[in-house]
Amino acid sequence: MSAWYLAAAKQLDQEARQEALTRQSVLTKPPGSLGRLEAVAVALAAMQGCEQPSLNLPYIAIFAADHGIAKQGVSAFPQVVTGEMIRNFAAGGAAITVMAKQMGATFTVLNMGTAFPVEPLPSVRSLNIKPGTDDFSKQPAMSDQELMSCLQAAADFIDEIDADLFIGGEMGIANTTSASALAAVMLGEQAEALVGPGTGVSSDVVMHKAQVIDAAIALHGVRREQPMALLACLGGLEIAGLVGAYIRCAQRGLPVLVDGFIATVAALMAVAINPSIRGWLLFGHSSAEPGHRKVLAALEAEAILQLDMRLGEGSGAAVAYSVVQSALALHRGMASFADAGVSGADEV
Missing domain, CATH: 3.40.50.10210 (Nicotinate-nucleotide-dimethylbenzimidazole phosphoribosyltransferase (CobT), large domain)
Structure with missing residues (x-):
């Protein structure tokens, strides 16, 4: 029997990661302008298996x-x-x-x-x-x-x-x-x-x-x-x-x-x-x-x-x-260009 510490980690949810990346791309900000905060939110989306992750415990x-x-x-x-x-x-x-x-x-x-x-x-x-x-x-x-x-x-x-x-x-x-x-x-x-x-x-x-x-x-x-x-x-x-x-x-x-x-x-x-x-x-x-x-x-x-x-x-x-909490709050709370009625970069 293999040692427990060699057992594989739980799989990250790549679909949730992609959904979070897509969400980041439509929020009312230039792409990448929140720097590492964006990457943190996306990483936690993959870990939690949901587009909009949160931390409470x-x-x-x-x-x-x-x-x-x-x-x-x-x-x-x-x-x-x-x-x-x-x-x-x-x-x-x-x-x-x-x-x-x-x-x-x-x-x-x-x-x-x-x-x-x-x-x-x-x-x-x-x-x-x-x-x-x-x-x-x-x-x-x-x-x-x-x-x-x-x-x-x-x-x-x-x-x-x-x-x-x-x-x-x-x-x-x-x-x-x-x-x-x-x-x-x-x-x-x-x-x-x-x-x-x-x-x-x-x-x-x-x-x-x-x-x-x-x-x-x-x-x-x-x-x-x-x-x-x-x-x-x-x-x-x-x-x-x-x-x-x-x-x-x-x-x-x-x-x-x-x-x-x-x-x-x-x-x-x-x-x-x-x-x-x-x-x-x-x-x-x-x-x-x-x-x-x-x-x-x-x-x-x-x-x-x-x-x-x-x-x-x-x-x-x-x-x-x-x-990290700020990264998640921004990811969840910011409006999309469509929701806010703001023109995106490709619309001007």
């Missing part, structure tokens, strides 16, 4: 976990911050919780595994696959079974939720190091071309981070043709969770609005594992992390916004959600 899930690679001094913050931020999410004090409230989104945190215990909290689901990954500069980040547990837990979660758009955020001290390592292998780049300040480290730490990544890649010898092995060697529990969530969303026919660098690397891994899911992914923003644009290019993706954000948490995608 956004869902934000934060996948949180610790990283053993933090022991190598690659982050400005100690590991204890991951658990502290989970508490902050539960209390509603984080950037993404403020935005989730503004959006009217359902919000959940999935604790995939932290180095320090976190007590039961509202809106937090404790999965605790393991207490953070192992230090991938010395050994694989997780076992194959632990990776499968992450993927399955995320898929089970997606199967439960009631949503018409999914945003996956992440929280994990040192997770930009893991994401950069994955991207370096997938893109065939040296780590120096991809690593950034993450939580705000100095240029010396950025260089150290690149050296740690390059050494780890050489140690494990994994290749881009082995995305599952790559995830197990260099990934994070929360990154693997995002991978599983993206795949399951596409299989369910649930549109995904992808966040920043780490979330986009998870999307890259998910597409490498199951290429059929690509059409279900929209990309919220291009972040300040140096590697993000390269990963977007590898996915042939064009981000909706560029605001130089690098917070993570799903925050950039949450900001982009308002733009």
